Amino acid sequence: MNKTTRMGFIIFALLLLAACGPKPTPSLTHVRLSLGYIPNIQFAPLYVAAEKGYFADAGVEIEFAYMDENQAAALVGANDIQFAVISGEQVLLARAQGLPVVYVAAWYQKYPVSVIAKSDQGISTPSDLRGKTIGLPGLYGANYIGLRALLHTAGLSESDVTLDSIGYTQVAVLAADRDQAVSVYTANEPVQLRAQGYDLTELRVSDYVQLASNGLITNETTAARNPELVRGLVAALLNGLSDTIANPEAAYQISLGYVETLVQADMTVQKQVLATSIGLWKAARLGESNSAAWENMQSVLLDVGLLSQPLDLSKGFTNEFLP
Secondary structure, three states: OOHHHHHHHHHHHHHHHHHHOOOOOOOOEEEEEEEOOOOOHHHHHHHHHHHOOHHHHOOEEEEEEEOOHHHHHHHHHOOOOOEEEEOHHHHHHHHHOOOOEEEEEEOOOOOOEEEEEEHHHOOOOHHHHOOOEEEEOOOOHHHHHHHHHHHHHOOOOHHHOEEEEOOOOHHHHHHOOOOOEEEEEOOOHHHHHHHOOOOEEEEEHHHOOOOOOOEEEEEHHHHHHOHHHHHHHHHHHHHHHHHHHHOHHHHHHHHOOOOHHHOOOOHHHHHHHHHHHHHHHOOOOOEOOOHHHHHHHHHHHHHOOOOOOOOOHHHOEOOOOOO
């Protein structure tokens, strides 16, 4: 073998080794995802997605940020952050203000609000709320929207009841009989009160009307310019959601590393919160938005005067990023 041939073999061998050697790890895109106000077991699917590497599989380095829904919608609309989890009514209210947010994956398939009362109040249907005093955080947010939707199903309006703005003190208010009923989150206050031994009647909004509920939003710019990033975020959420539904105990254990207060909390109550939440998440096709739910939500917002005119709903939500 002459010198030139030998050199050719050496170069070929080096090229072959380079081709077979370890590939450089692609850099991850940092994404700040806004959730609710504080860490909570109800965000378990996202914690599962982070822990199991579903975000990393999508090329994303995830950071969870906790803030008010209004603030999150404004930041996403301005493209200061690209993703958030907010409720359906906030999507339409944001778009009515000119914020180009887009709902890309439904998380909750059932609207997570209930009106509860002690059983001795005799409130078993929405029509039984006529003349009652109902406590709620205020005339805003999901508790208010859900209550108004529930009243509407019975042909009642706000003038047929007395609304008491009590902040987030529904548990104490109902326990003390200050109000005859309270509007609450389905997976929160009813679980707490039943754990304290109270016998309740519960009117779940989702049993009477389908409304667009909590889900993942982005903005029109991100959806148009970086659709693969959106698909990756959606896929990670839905994988975490699927795993949580399939194995709540494993999801709970993972959440202990993300929710500091969970270690000191009543484990039985928190696991029931998770179980109740799972009942609100389940669907034949996870992540899918239903157009009727959005139409119903818009009707409620128009009825209560939070929207002055109908919106083009087709621009507010999409199923195109689902797996």
